[in-house]
Ligand code: 13P
């Protein structure tokens with residue numbers, strides 16, 4: 001990758017000089033994921049790691065809600081995001097005012113909020129969850145009815161695995177909602193040996209035809225451990241490229257969909273971020289104190 005080399009070199013040098021740490025989500029492009037990141041992972045791993053990093057500066061290579069989560073857990077550190085516009089369709093599907101209305105309409109029902117939300121929404125929440133712990137979080141609650149928001153499909157996928165009544169919201173991931181069961185079945189018909197593994201943000205009909213479903217890191221671990229001959233990852237495009245580099249011998253079929261928000265993060269923007277110390281993520285302290293509780297409850301549950 002000669003075109004990336006000067007950026008990789010400059011970022012790694014400046015990162016050391018500044019004492020910064022780079023956290024990257026599994027959907028970051030291979031040159032970011034493999035060449036400049038210090039810590040990679042799914043949303044839960046990044047949230048856990050954000051709470052323990054030593055560095056004074058965190059550069060979050062992912063979308064805005066991930067940087068906000070890091071800031072919530074590190075209020076005294078500088079958290080930078082290389083592009084402030086890196087959003088998320090799930091996060092944009094719901095506001096704090098929506099959650100207040102939902103709570104008023106469902107008194108006494110605990111609110112489990114997917115981490116893919118703004119701090120404003122988290123502040124109205126009892127406990128957060130990610131795709132890797134959603135079922136455990138729901139099961140940890142005493143109540144028989146749970147509001148699981150804002151991802152309708154994640155909620156429907158959880159509902160299939162619990163006896164609790166799950167209420168939800170109409171939010172969707174614009175990347176995962178595009179996959180269809182028919183499309184995947186066509187791959188199975190062409191090659192019955194293909195392993196299909198999907199992210200729980202997909203519609204339950206899609207998950208029903210998958211051989212395995214899990215968080216982004218859950219999917220990566222599955223491929224690393226099972227070493228299928230041929231695999232199709234029903235998720236964002238960069239995942240397959242990132243795992244492919246680490247699993248020689250596994251053939252990846254790639255009918256992937258791109259996340260335009262994740263793709264806003266690029267090497268030149270990461271370099272700019274370190275040179276100019278931008279863009280800093282800030283959260284209104286009144287919101288942050290309440291939102292932090294919901295994230296901390298989630299992080300502490302697995303301890
Ligand atoms: P994970 O927590 O599985 O990494 O999912 C985050 C995400 O944004 C998936 O679209």
Ligand code: SF4
Pocket residue numbers: 063087088089090091116173174175176201236259260261262
């Ligand atoms: Fe949000 Fe979907 Fe992109 Fe993940 S892949 S950041 S859920 S839009």
